[in-house]
Structure formats: structure tokens, C-alpha cells
Amino acid sequence: MPDNSLPWYRMVWAVVRKDAVCELRSRHAISSLAMFALITLASISLSLAGAELSPALAAALLWIILFFCAMAGLARVFVQEQETGTLFTLRLYANGQAVFWGKTAFNILLLVALTMLVLPLFVILLNYTIELWLDLGVVLILGDIGIAAVATLTALMVCHAGGKGTLFTVITFPLLLPQFLMVIAGTTRILGGSVPGIQELVFMAGYDITVLIAASILFDYLWCE
Secondary structure, eight states: OOOOSSOHHHHHHHHHHHHHHHHHHHOHHHHHHHHHHHHHHHHHHHHHTTOOOOHHHHHHHHHHHHHHHHHHHHTHHHHHHHHHTOHHHHHHHSOHHHHHHHHHHHHHHHHHHHHHHHHHHHHHHTTOOOOOHHHHHHHHHHHHHHHHHHHHHHHHHHTTSSSHHHHHHHHHHHHHHHHHHHHHHHHHHHHTTOOOOHHHHHHHHHHHHHHHHHHHHHHHHHHHO
């Protein structure tokens, strides 16, 4: 049975700290995400040869890079637990909610760090000018939260399946499609020099809240299986 003697927030923090320590030791996710982002941006930059991108195309490229970087790194959030034999131990010492929120918080931090790496490279390698940094930061964070929440749930779903990487992406993308289209639309407006509409921001925030609540509920059923 999970150890309920610790406060909930301390169990969440313990999961975040454990994942952070493991990642700093192996650097698997960080290396995969950083190399994928660098190679993709460099390839696009060389292909464009200085040609100017439209705001819509630049926004789509930015989010495609962030999405597939996330798929390359977040797929192992529970696979690593299973391969190292720590998944059963985690079931003993933490309840499902603490694991979900801890893993989601770690994934959010990882994606925010990735975004902070990709965005300067995007601006430098593609020679793109961004004026509305604050608005872009809000849209990027809202998008990262949605990706992290969905990825945490789907990673648990596929951790015992064969072909985990491919199945993870196939399941995650349809769930993220509404948010994906909205953040691309919002980023397009920002790169074009205008502020996203309040309806777009409300949709992004509402999607994140809905996904977090739904994933939190479903996670308990998957965690107990």
C-alpha cells in the first residue's frame, strides 16, 4: 500500500526530485531533446538559405519542433521506471495522484527548459524577429502544460506495450490536436505582430485545466492496474 504518512505535496516533490536526479545522472531526455531540436533547426535553416518565412509557416515549424522533441523525450517517463524495476517500488511508496502531479510537474519543467533552448536557436538560425515576447511566452507555457499533461497519461498507457515510441506519438497527437491548432494560431498572430484574442487564450487555458482534471481522474484507474 502507498505510504500516506507524508503530506501530499511532499510526495509530489519527492517524485519531481527523483526524476530530476535520475535525469541529471543519465541526461537521456535532455540530450535527446536538445540534439533533435538543434539538428532540425539547422536542417531547416540550411534548406531555407536565408529565405523569409511567413508567420503561419514559422509558427507551425516552431510547434512541430517542440511537439516532436517532446515525443522524443517524454515517452520514457514510465518506460525508464519499468526498465530499471522502480515502477513497483513507486507503487508501494506513492499514490497515483502524487505520481501523476509529480511526473506532470517534472515534464512541464523539462518542456519549459526545452522551449527556452529552442526559441533562441529558432530566432538565430532562421533569422526571425519577435517583438511580443511576453505574449509568446504565455502561449508557449500554455502549450507546454497541455503537452506535459497528456504525455504523462499516455506514457503510462503505453509503458507495457511493444513499440512504445511509435504508439506513444500516435495516441498523444490526436488528444493534443485541438490545443496544437490553437497554439499555432496564437503564435501566428504574435509573429505577425498582433496580440492573440482573449477567446484563444481562454481556450488554451481551459484545455489545460480540462486535460489536467481528466488525466488526474483516469490516472488512478491506470495506476492501479
